[in-house]
Amino acid sequence: MENVSKRYESPDGIVAALEGVDLSVGAGDFVSMVGPSGGGKTTLLRLIAGLETPSSGTVLVDGEPVTGTGPDRGLVFQDATLFPWRTVAENVRFALEVDDTEPERARHRVEDLLSMVGLADRADSYPDELSGGMRKRVGIARALAPDPDILLLDEPFSDLDVATRETLQADLLEIWNRLGKTIVLVTHTVGEAVRLSDAVAIVRGQPGRIETVVDVDVGRPRRRGADGYGEYVREIRTSIRGDHSTDGIANKLDHRPN
Numbered sequence: 001m002e003n004v005s006k007r008y009e010s011p012d013g014i015v016a017a018l019e020g021v022d023l024s025v026g027a028g029d030f031v032s033m034v035g036p037s038g039g040g041k042t043t044l045l046r047l048i049a050g051l052e053t054p055s056s057g058t059v060l061v062d063g064e065p066v067t068g069t070g071p072d073r074g075l076v077f078q079d080a081t082l083f084p085w086r087t088v089a090e091n092v093r094f095a096l097e098v099d100d101t102e103p104e105r106a107r108h109r110v111e112d113l114l115s116m117v118g119l120a121d122r123a124d125s126y127p128d129e130l131s132g133g134m135r136k137r138v139g140i141a142r143a144l145a146p147d148p149d150i151l152l153l154d155e156p157f158s159d160l161d162v163a164t165r166e167t168l169q170a171d172l173l174e175i176w177n178r179l180g181k182t183i184v185l186v187t188h189t190v191g192e193a194v195r196l197s198d199a200v201a202i203v204r205g206q207p208g209r210i211e212t213v214v215d216v217d218v219g220r221p222r223r224r225g226a227d228g229y230g231e232y233v234r235e236i237r238t239s240i241r242g243d244h245s246t247d248g249i250a251n252k253l254d255h256r257p258n
């Protein structure tokens, strides 16, 4: 993203959601965005997805300006809205129907995706027969169906219990390792960002800016007690609050200018 600003027109006037955002995400990287509510994280994701156009500045994917949505970018929203009248397999297949994939290939692809997210035996279930965590898995499988290079996730695990959330986090890492996708995740949970990402972007202010990008230098797999893990979580929380400590990791933060 090069010097991207976004203003929305609303009945109450113009809302400046983002201002002067520069962000670079390397191919295959896992980057999270954290920050206070209303700071513009979802807007950032929607701009990359091509669901919104910047008011100024440029969003580039693989060097090409984004002009709309595309199969190179898969999106998972918080409420992974599935079609209730379609089975699990049919929900995943939907993403391929748009693409006009040949039926036999589509069937195999759906089977592969469902086994990857651990739902091979639920292909014929309907969404309301699934748990919340299972529905999220279907949402992820559906987003992966067109084999996008980039997976964009907007608080995908926020309404799940801790155990399910941790399982899905581990599964997402597994998918990332296996498929080598670039992942951009919006989350309210700093621990989740530190557990999963190569880098954590702190988005805050009104209008929102990327204040800091913290490279997470903790070996994988990461556990809560791992060296440095807790320090990153604490320092990022402090940064989100806007309290710029000069202690600890704050000194090591990678201050990339806007």
Ligand SMILES: Nc1ncnc2c1ncn2[C@@H]1O[C@H](COP(=O)(O)OP(=O)(O)OP(=O)(O)O)[C@@H](O)[C@H]1O
Pocket (backbone or CB within 6 Å): 008, 009, 010, 015, 016, 017, 035, 036, 037, 038, 039, 040, 041, 042, 043, 044
């Ligand atoms: N379609 C829209 N029309 C008008 N204003 C909008 C629209 N979408 C977002 N905004 C405003 O833009 C700002 C940023 O919103 P955004 O949803 O991107 O923030 P966020 O960081 O994702 O928030 P949260 O963490 O609460 O999801 C907010 O002030 C919001 O009210």
